[in-house]
Amino acid sequence: MRIVVLGAGGQLGREAVRILSERGHSVCAVVRRPPSPEFQGSVDVRLADARNRVDLRSAISGFDAVVNVIGGGTVRKNDVASTTSAVAVAAAKEVGVGRYVAISAGMVALDWPLFKYVLRPLIFRHILAEHHRVEEIVKASTLAWTIVRPTALTNRTPTGYLASLELQPRALVTSRADVAAFIADELENNSFVRRAVFVTSRKQKT
DSSP: OEEEEETTTSHHHHHHHHHHHHTTOEEEEEESSOOSSOOSSSOEEEEOOTTOHHHHHHHHTTOSEEEEOOOOOSSSSOOHHHHHHHHHHHHHHHHTOOEEEEEOOGGGGOOOHHIIIIIIIIIIHHHHHHHHHHHHHHHTSSSEEEEEEESEEEOOOOOOEEEESSOOTTOOEEEHHHHHHHHHHHHHHOOSTTEEEEEEEOOOOO
16 A cells, blocks of 8 residues: 655654554655654655645655644644644545545543543643644545544553544553554554544553
8 A cells, every 4th residue: 555654754653654664555754854863664755844735735646545643742732733634634635545544632532530620721722622623624524534542642662552432441551653553454454434543552461
């Protein structure tokens, strides 16, 4: 499969590029600036501004799927994820790329009292609002989309993932490698097309 990864220079993006490449897919890493360190293997690197529709149309044309893992990288108010999502969704439709994977967060369904009444209004309200905007943009499209909702991302050793349509109780953290593995599996198997799916790492056995 020919797959474009937007935000490939970030930590999750690099994991997605690595795993998709290892599985034999033809991967194009779209980044704003030359990656450092460089990607390993035969990865096609294209420089593009994901907020520029002309740039993005050129970068994703001819591919089978778009994986958009661009995030704001901060809890402060910003619209990086939603503005790039709007451009990417429109560009994908215009050039005929039908499959689209987006990143949101498990917190969109979190209703723990501490989070709902303390952490969300004080710390996470901007980033949560941005996740909701991304989901609205993707869900309104006619693409064959999948929205991935991982719990808090870490660089821990992967333990395998659990994927479900409901947020798992006591699901706290998810390895970026496990999220990337889920993305690869989903593109290969199409188990959650037009679904928003919660992903979390399995607990290590003691």
